[in-house]
Amino acid sequence: MTGTASRPTLEAVAARAGVSRATASRVVNGGDGVREPLVERVRRAVEELGYVPNQAARSLVTRRHDAVAVVIAEPETRVFADPFFALQLRGISKELTAHDSQLVLLLTEGRDDHARVGRYLAGGHVDGALVFSLHLHDPLPGLIQGAGVPTVFGGRPGWADGTRDAAPTVYVDCDNRGGAREAVRHLAGLGRTRIAHITGALDQTSAADRLDGFRDVMADVDPALIAEGDFTPAGGEHAMRELLERRPDVDAVFAANDLSASGALRVLRERGRRVPDDVAVIGFDDMLPVAEQTDPPLTTVRQDIEEIGRLMARLLLRGLDRGAVRGLGHGAARDLDRRAGEDHLGDAPSSVVLPTTLVRRASA
Amino acid sequence: MTGTASRPTLEAVAARAGVSRATASRVVNGGDGVREPLVERVRRAVEELGYVPNQAARSLVTRRHDAVAVVIAEPETRVFADPFFALQLRGISKELTAHDSQLVLLLTEGRDDHARVGRYLAGGHVDGALVFSLHLHDPLPGLIQGAGVPTVFGGRPGWADGTRDAAPTVYVDCDNRGGAREAVRHLAGLGRTRIAHITGALDQTSAADRLDGFRDVMADVDPALIAEGDFTPAGGEHAMRELLERRPDVDAVFAANDLSASGALRVLRERGRRVPDDVAVIGFDDMLPVAEQTDPPLTTVRQDIEEIGRLMARLLLRGLDRGAVRGLGHGAARDLDRRAGEDHLGDAPSSVVLPTTLVRRASA
DNA sequence: TTGAAAGCGCTAACAT
DNA sequence: ATGTTAGCGCTTTCAA
Numbered sequence: 001m002t003g004t005a006s007r008p009t010l011e012a013v014a015a016r017a018g019v020s021r022a023t024a025s026r027v028v029n030g031g032d033g034v035r036e037p038l039v040e041r042v043r044r045a046v047e048e049l050g051y052v053p054n055q056a057a058r059s060l061v062t063r064r065h066d067a068v069a070v071v072i073a074e075p076e077t078r079v080f081a082d083p084f085f086a087l088q089l090r091g092i093s094k095e096l097t098a099h100d101s102q103l104v105l106l107l108t109e110g111r112d113d114h115a116r117v118g119r120y121l122a123g124g125h126v127d128g129a130l131v132f133s134l135h136l137h138d139p140l141p142g143l144i145q146g147a148g149v150p151t152v153f154g155g156r157p158g159w160a161d162g163t164r165d166a167a168p169t170v171y172v173d174c175d176n177r178g179g180a181r182e183a184v185r186h187l188a189g190l191g192r193t194r195i196a197h198i199t200g201a202l203d204q205t206s207a208a209d210r211l212d213g214f215r216d217v218m219a220d221v222d223p224a225l226i227a228e229g230d231f232t233p234a235g236g237e238h239a240m241r242e243l244l245e246r247r248p249d250v251d252a253v254f255a256a257n258d259l260s261a262s263g264a265l266r267v268l269r270e271r272g273r274r275v276p277d278d279v280a281v282i283g284f285d286d287m288l289p290v291a292e293q294t295d296p297p298l299t300t301v302r303q304d305i306e307e308i309g310r311l312m313a314r315l316l317l318r319g320l321d322r323g324a325v326r327g328l329g330h331g332a333a334r335d336l337d338r339r340a341g342e343d344h345l346g347d348a349p350s351s352v353v354l355p356t357t358l359v360r361r362a363s364a
Numbered sequence: 365m366t367g368t369a370s371r372p373t374l375e376a377v378a379a380r381a382g383v384s385r386a387t388a389s390r391v392v393n394g395g396d397g398v399r400e401p402l403v404e405r406v407r408r409a410v411e412e413l414g415y416v417p418n419q420a421a422r423s424l425v426t427r428r429h430d431a432v433a434v435v436i437a438e439p440e441t442r443v444f445a446d447p448f449f450a451l452q453l454r455g456i457s458k459e460l461t462a463h464d465s466q467l468v469l470l471l472t473e474g475r476d477d478h479a480r481v482g483r484y485l486a487g488g489h490v491d492g493a494l495v496f497s498l499h500l501h502d503p504l505p506g507l508i509q510g511a512g513v514p515t516v517f518g519g520r521p522g523w524a525d526g527t528r529d530a531a532p533t534v535y536v537d538c539d540n541r542g543g544a545r546e547a548v549r550h551l552a553g554l555g556r557t558r559i560a561h562i563t564g565a566l567d568q569t570s571a572a573d574r575l576d577g578f579r580d581v582m583a584d585v586d587p588a589l590i591a592e593g594d595f596t597p598a599g600g601e602h603a604m605r606e607l608l609e610r611r612p613d614v615d616a617v618f619a620a621n622d623l624s625a626s627g628a629l630r631v632l633r634e635r636g637r638r639v640p641d642d643v644a645v646i647g648f649d650d651m652l653p654v655a656e657q658t659d660p661p662l663t664t665v666r667q668d669i670e671e672i673g674r675l676m677a678r679l680l681l682r683g684l685d686r687g688a689v690r691g692l693g694h695g696a697a698r699d700l701d702r703r704a705g706e707d708h709l710g711d712a713p714s715s716v717v718l719p720t721t722l723v724r725r726a727s728a
Numbered sequence: 729t730t731g732a733a734a735g736c737g738c739t740a741a742c743a744t
Numbered sequence: 745a746t747g748t749t750a751g752c753g754c755t756t757t758c759a760a
Binding site for chain 1: 736
C-alpha cells in the first residue's frame, strides 16, 4: 500500500523560493501580478518539493471545492444495468471536465445511504449536486434542501414546484407527455385501434407523464389496455403477457421505454405474433444499444439523454459561477422548438424541457 | 436551484448552549467526558440550528476525510456496459458503508482526466484509493504514488512488484492462471484436442495470466488456435470468426471471460455449430446475468467479484485504521485454499489472491 | 469535567 | 508588485 508522506506546505515553498506565503499563493493560483523572476523561482520550488495545495485548507477559505456530486437514487445493480445512466453521466462528465470540476458519484441503495449522502452534501464537500432518478416520497430532496447545496434535478421532481422552497426547483427533462402523444398518434395513424400501454415505474414522473400523454390521445381507453411495468425488460415481458391475456386482440403497444419494449418484443415473438404486422410496437428513449439491436429494430421516441446530462451540469455551473443561487429567475418550461446542439439555456438558470422526436424503424 | 444558506458554526452552537466551543466539539464527536446535562443542551442547540460540521475545517486538523475514492481506468461506456464493475462496486460499497466511509467514484476517460484525478487524490479529498481495471503503461499508478494516497488495486497491477516503491503494492485478484488451467483441463478431459483460446485485452494482467494458464496446459499449441479478444461480446464474435476460418476443425474454446464467450456462442450458432456437441465453450467470471442467459447456459470459471471488491475495501480500511501505511508486511499470495465467506485477510495488509471454481453448465 | 488558546494550510484584504 | 496579517471552522493540547 503506497504510503502517506507529510506533504510540504505553501510555507515551505515560500521559504525555499525566498518569498512570502502570499506571493507563493499567487503563483500557485495563476501567477497574475507577480513578476516573472519570482514566478519562476516559486514554480521551481513547487516542483522540487512536489508541492500540492491542501484542498481542505483552500476550501475552508474559498468555499469552493471544484467538485460536483451526482446522486443517483437507485441501487447499483440498476444503475449499472441501464444504459440510460451511462449516457446521462457521460454528458455530465464532459461538461464538468470542461469546467475543471471533479465528478463525485454518490450511489444510494437504502435509507442509511440517504442519511450518509445527506451528511456528505451538507458537510460541504462539493459545490453543488446533480440528482436524478428520483422516486415519489424520496427523502433525498428534503435532505438536499436541508444540506443547502445548489442542486439541479434530472427529470421533473415529483412534488409541486415552488411549494417547498423559496428558491425554485431547477430541472432538465424531455417532453415526456408530448413524446408519448406523438408515439400513440403514430400508432393510430397506422390504423391501429386496440393500442395498449406498458407503463414505467409510476412513482417516477417520467412514467406518469408518458401515461398522461397516452391518455391524451386515447381518451376513453379500456383500462385493460394499460399494464404496469417498471422500465426493465423483465417488467416489459410481464406486462406484455398480461396484456395478451386480457386483450388478445391488441394490435399495438406503446412501451414507456426501450428496455420494456424489448421485453414486450420477446414475449410477442414467443407467442408467435408478428411485429409489426400483428402488433406494432413503439418504445421511448432511443437508446441505441437497445433500440437498434432488437428484432425487429425498434421504432421509438428519441430523447437526447446525454444532452440532458450536459445541460444539468451547465445549469448548475452557471448558477455557481454567478454566485446567485437564491432567488434565481424561474422561467416557464420552454425551448421545445430549439434544435439540439444549440445552447438550450437562457440567462438565468431555469428548468429546461427538451423536445423529443419520433424515430421510425421497423417495429411500427 | 436550492440555495446555499450560510451554515451555523460550532461557535454558534456553543453560544446557544452556553458552553465553550471545545465542549460543543466534544459532544458533536461522541460526547465522551461531558456531563449529561451539557450534552443534552448542546444536542438541542445542534438540532435547533441545524448544525452540520464543516468537513473542510475538520479535515484540515484531523487529516481524515471518511471518504475513499474508487478509480476506474475505463471509459464510462465500458464501465456501465460491463456487469463486472457493478459487482465489484457493490462489494466495495457495502464494506465502506459499514465503515461509515463515503464512496467517491472517479471515472477516467482520457489523459486529461488522469491529471485531474491525480490532482484530486493528491489534494487530500479522500483517505485512500481503490483502483481497478489498470492497463499496461497506464499513468495512473505513477500519479497515485505521487499523490501519496494509500491505495489498494483490484487485479494484479502490470508492473513488477516492489520495484517502484519502498512500500509494497497491495492488490486483490483471483487466481487467473490456475482458473484458466482448470478450464482447459476440463475441455481436454472431455476428449477435445483442438482447443482454442479467445484472449482478453492483453494489456491487462488478467488477460495475460489467463493466456498463460491456457499455455500451461496446451504447451505446444498451434498459434492459429489463439485469437485476440478484448473482453467484450463484439471482440468475442470477431475472434470466433477468425478461429473458425483458421481452424475449421476447432472443437473447444476457452474464452477469457463470459462476455467474450457469449459473442463466440452467437457466432457458433450462426455458423450452425452445435454447442457443446461440435464445439465446447467455457467462459470466465460466472457473471450470472450473462452466463445463465446464454444458449446453452455457459460453463465457466467462477470468481467472486463482489468479494474482491469487499476485500479491497477492507484491506484499505484496515491499513488506514492502524495508521500504518508505510512498510507494511507483504506476504506471498495465499488464501487459495480458504473458503469464500471467511475473512480472507491476515493481520497486516498484503495482497490476496482468491481461488476460482469451475461451474459446469451446458456449454462444456 | 470544562474552558482558553494554539494552530491545521490556505486566501484575501490591506499595507507598503 | 510584494509582504503582513487576519481569519476560514474546527480539534486538541494544556490549564484550571
